[in-house]
Amino acid sequence: MIKREKMKKIWLIGAGPMAQDYIKVIEALKTNFIVIGRGEETAQECEKATGCKVVIGGLDEFLDNKPEVCSHAIVSVGVEKLYQTTKELLNYGVKNILVEKPAGLHREEFEDLVQATRENDANVFVAYNRxxxxxxxxxxxxxxxxxxxxxxxxxxxxxxxxxxxxxxxxxxxxxxxxxxxxxxxxxxxxxxxxxxxxxxxxxxxxxxxxxxxxxxxxxxxxxxxxxxxxxxxxxxxxxxxxxxxxxxxxxxxxxxxxxxxxxxxxxxxxxxxxxxALDDSYKPGLYLQTKNFLEENTDNFCAxxxxxxxxxxxxxxxxxxx
Missing domain, CATH: 3.30.360.10 (Dihydrodipicolinate Reductase; domain 2)
Structure with missing residues (x-):
């Protein structure tokens, strides 16, 4: 009997233009995912552009429903919200997180994320797709x-x-x-x-x-x-x-x-x-960055x-x- 790898499940946090680029890649990789947005207007724009359903209300409301933790999360929200969103995911128990650059705006935010990553035995990587x-x-x-x-x-x-x-x-x-x-x-x-x-x-x-x-x-x-x-x-x-x-x-x-x-x-x-070919078909660098993240091949990443x-x-x- 063939032993199958545990199914990956991704939470994509954000529904803006960058998140839409991620959706195109994740769909091509044929991986299960949920898009979690905040505002209704941005969600509608995302759904229109990608045909993908967006769960609205933001990450806080989504987590209040106590969903089963995902295997991987991608954080693609506004720069000012990157730190807080990543911290919430760590506190919820998410073990593998890819957060858009720069992941925070102040030294103390990076220090806090490093500490939380270690305390939760997790992996957090900054998405420098170049x-x-x-x-x-x-x-x-x-x-x-x-x-x-x-x-x-x-x-x-x-x-x-x-x-x-x-x-x-x-x-x-x-x-x-x-x-x-x-x-x-x-x-x-x-x-x-x-x-x-x-x-x-x-x-x-x-x-x-x-x-x-x-x-x-x-x-x-x-x-x-x-x-x-x-x-x-x-x-x-x-x-x-x-x-x-x-x-x-x-x-x-x-x-x-x-x-x-x-x-x-x-x-x-x-x-x-x-x-x-990949850089012409998708936002340059994004396909291989996402694929390597999901396969936990992280040698080229910025932790x-x-x-x-x-x-x-x-x-x-x-x-x-x-």
């Missing part, structure tokens, strides 16, 4: 073949004139570096190694991000690679990551595609051999403990005090 881009996975392969990264640089310029009029919950735009720019920063340190030494400078300020608007710094990673970074939210620019090995410069600009420059050559060419360790660097880079 780690699972086809371009990034191929770059990672080349880096290994070349013997590792020797240096790297990255830019995380945000378009301040576009962000300024956005309506966000209190405190979200004030931590925009943490809530958005760390997509780039996390990816750079994921490929090149986490900072062992770092020297950071900030300048300027914006009404919606009062601590800084121009950023620069350098350091050495725990893989012995030198790195530098820059961003200017009051000027022109874009997101970019460049990794240098002894044989190649690997360019992620845009990050969805990989360009390569060989040592001794001037040309920078897009790598044609990469299969981008909540890792996010806490990195917070001191993030705060230093952005000029945050907490």
């Amino acid at each position: 780690r699972f881009y086809a371009s990034v996975l191929h770059a990672k392969k080349i880096i290994k073949e070349d013997g590792g990264v020797t240096s790297f640089n990255f830019e995380f310029t945000e378009w301040g004139h576009v962000i300024a009029p956005l309506k966000k919950a209190e405190g979200v735009k004030e931590k925009w570096f943490l809530g958005n720019s760390t997509h780039v920063v996390d990816l750079a340190f994921f490929l090149g190694g986490n900072p062992k030494e770092i020297c950071s400078f900030t300048n300027g300020n914006l009404e919606w991000h009062p601590t800084s608007s121009v950023f620069s710094g350098a350091g050495k990673s725990d893989k012995n690679a030198l790195f530098s970074y820059h961003a200017n939210w009051e000027s022109a620019g874009r997101w970019s990551v460049e990794m240098l090995t002894k044989e190649h410069k690997l360019i992620l600009r845009p990050m969805e595609k990989l360009q390569i420059q060989k040592r001794g050559a001037i040309a920078q060419d897009f790598v044609e051999e990469i299969d981008y 909540i403990e890792d996010q806490l360790k990195m917070y001191s660097n993030y705060a230093k880079m952005a000029g945050y005090s907490n």
Whole structure:
């Protein structure tokens, strides 16, 4: 008799655009799931876009009915609610949680989630989906073949004139570096190694991000690679990551595609051999991120403990005090 694996059951918390991207992936993975939303209007928009029924009333009301605990939960709510939602799931006994970045807005929130994760013998991972881009996975392969990264640089310029009029919950735009720019920063340190030494400078300020608007710094990673970074939210620019090995410069600009420059050559060419099918069919990186999470293949993930360790660097880079 064939022993079947225990059926996975997912709770997807949230019904906004990001949750809708998750629904498309989870349906393709043919896994049982429930979507738990809060407001009726967002739920209706989600149902119209995906054809998927949404349980409304929010997580609190859902848990009041004492449902059987799920095997995995995905938290895709507003940035300001990520911490509280994840904490509620941990307290209810959920053992495997994937929470959208950055998982919290303040150091004490990360500290509390780490403690709760340990106390409940659970696993909490921060959803940095760019780690699972086809371009990034191929770059990672080349880096290994070349013997590792020797240096790297990255830019995380945000378009301040576009962000300024956005309506966000209190405190979200004030931590925009943490809530958005760390997509780039996390990816750079994921490929090149986490900072062992770092020297950071900030300048300027914006009404919606009062601590800084121009950023620069350098350091050495725990893989012995030198790195530098820059961003200017009051000027022109874009997101970019460049990794240098002894044989190649690997360019992620845009990050969805990989360009390569060989040592001794001037040309920078897009790598044609990469299969981008999954990233073209779904939100880039999301299919493999979700699949690996459900299969508990977590080597490429940012654990909540890792996010806490990195917070001191993030705060230093952005000029945050907490």
